[in-house]
Amino acid sequence: MKFLQNMGSWDAGIHSDPEQVKRMLSAHGLKSSIVSFSASDGVIRIQGSEAEPYKATLAGCGCADFARRQMPCKHMYALAAELGILDLSDLKKSGENAKKEFSADLAKYRHLYESGELSGDSYVKICTALSKAK
Helix, strand or coil: CCCCCCCCCHHHHHHHHHHHHHHHHCCCCCHHEEEEEEEECCCCECCCCCCCHHHEECCCCCCCCHHCCCCCCCCHHHHHHHCCCCCCCHHHHHHHHHHHHHHHHHHHHHHHHHHHCCCCHHHHHHHHHHHHHH
C-alpha cells in the first residue's frame, strides 16, 4: 500500500493504526457522496448525515469524528484518494491477502498446539489476537 507520506502535517505512522485503516476502508465507499472537489484548493465536500455537506482538507474536517478525535477521518482520506495521495483500491487487495495469511497462521499455530510445542493457553491467546486482527 502506498502510505501517506504527503498528507499534510500528519505523521505517516498514524495511518497504519487500525482505527485509521478502518476510516480508510470507510472512505472507499464515499465516492458517490462527493458534492464537490477542488484539487487546486485541496478541498472536498461530502454529504454525510448532517444537512450540510462536510468540508474536508488534509488538515481537518467539519465532521464529529474529526472534532472528537483530532485525527484524520474518512472524509479526509476520501480527499487524499481524490488527490491521488492514497490508492484506496490497495486496501481491498490487502484485505484479500490478509484472509489467506490469517488462514495460514491459524493452521500453523494449530499444528504447533497439536504437536505439543504450544500450550493451550498460548494457542487460545494467539488465535484470539489473530481473529481480532483479521
